[in-house]
Amino acid sequence: MIRVRFAPSPTGYLHIGSARTFIFNWLFARRNGGTMILRIDDTDLERNTEESLQSIRDGLKWLGLGWDERYRQSERLDLHRAMAQDILAKGLAYRDFTPLLSGGGTMNASVAEKFNPDYRQLGTEESDRRASAGEAFVIRYRVPRGTGKSVRFTDLVYGEQEKALDDIEDFALLRSNGAPTYHLASCADDADLRISHIIRGQDHLTNTFKHLLVFRAAGVEPPQFAHLPLLLAPDGSKLSKRNHGIAVSIKTYEDKGIIREAFINFMCLLGWSPKDDREVLSLKELEELFSFKGVNRSNAIVNFTAQLPLDAKAVALNAEHLRLLTVEDLAARLLPFARQDWPEARLEKILQITPLIRERIKLLQGIQSAGDFFFAAELAPYESSELIPKKGDAALALRVLQQARETLATADFTHDGLDAALRGAAETLGIKAGQMFEPIRVAACGRKTAPPLFGTLEVLGRETCLKRIGQAITKLQTETTI
């Protein structure tokens, strides 16, 4: 029975690296008919925040993948303490009475000792006496010393792993305030929840040796491990909130208008490959293709910039996924972005615009710059020189617009009707179609780059088109010399 878990600790907003870990766990579970478990690892009472928990909830909700079971570590403290006591009772751990230093320990990592012999060798009676006298202590795992032995396991991604016992310090299981450490709580819960595969970031690769010792001490069969390469910033440093800001938050992707399908696709391509040349993959395809054989071992850089906090490849994949949506689906997702700029925007209008802009936007946010003239009552100011077509002058522009006003007053206001009418008008004037269309486009949209003309005019409607052309004519007459 395959059981996997995603275990975030609520000490910051949902990081894209965490999101990727969730995705890989989910994919592995779904691929193999397993169970996906969400476990909030909130044993660090000092650093947990409600905002962080909410950010994780929001992020996972946006991802939309879901889970089958859900737990909170802070509700399972008895289980953790019981395991610590069990290990202590077996003599595999001991009490360390070293006082907790304010400021966080000795800070001299370069000469860090693996253990303090004073307490490691303290007799059981003496230890019990001091504990019952109320002296504070931390429970440490007693790593066997001088045996020449090592701990080993086979990682599903990194292969054979081995570490000498003598290189592992006597790590803490239970803090002096009675709270379990991450190592203890994690192992106790993984054992209790019968987790079969632990899929997590490579930053835990060396912690795994400790975890194996805990599982062994508790007398439980350890799960399988699969570690994932880490995500790095463009300069090769670890992704961090402090140094990279919003670029590490999943919310940034949502806010910019990356759709979940594209985000999941992009995350999978960071550190995993289907091994053929396919890159645009649906969730269903990812589910069918995912395996640890495709996960590679070197860290991947998320190539965001100061201008755009998203990797250009994520944006490109998003553009592909946008085109895969139906018009109705895309329009519905575009609506909230349109309403950020035009609160009155209606779905009906967006449905008309969507086919015109779907191949011209890469992010949902793109509707704000690509579709402004559809929503704005009055066009943003533009230079009258914009109205003048290539190889033409103001006089030509004026003639074109006057002809257009006449033609459009009676033309059939459909794509094909406008096509025929405006090409006919160009012929009447004896000019190229392009020269005819350009002034009309600028008059209608307020700029030279816009969606194809006929569809655009159709959506704008006769009234708006005539009004804007009239304004352009006035503009030409007052701002240029003809």
Next chain:
RNA sequence: GGCGCUAUCGUCUAACGGUUAGGACAGAGCCCUCUCAAGGCUUAAAUACGGGUUCGAUUCCCGUUAGCGCUACCA
């Protein structure tokens, strides 16, 4: 400092020990075209360095260098 992991175009990546080292994004150019896109075509761009093993190393081994991780009563 100790221990561990990793190293292919700028970035993400592919390549049973035998390939002109492939694809994608980003870049450049051309075509198409009512502008912009989209699409098509073309182009530039990589095996960190040094030793082995082998008829033959991107691939296996060792070393160097670099990056990352762990080395907390954080996770």
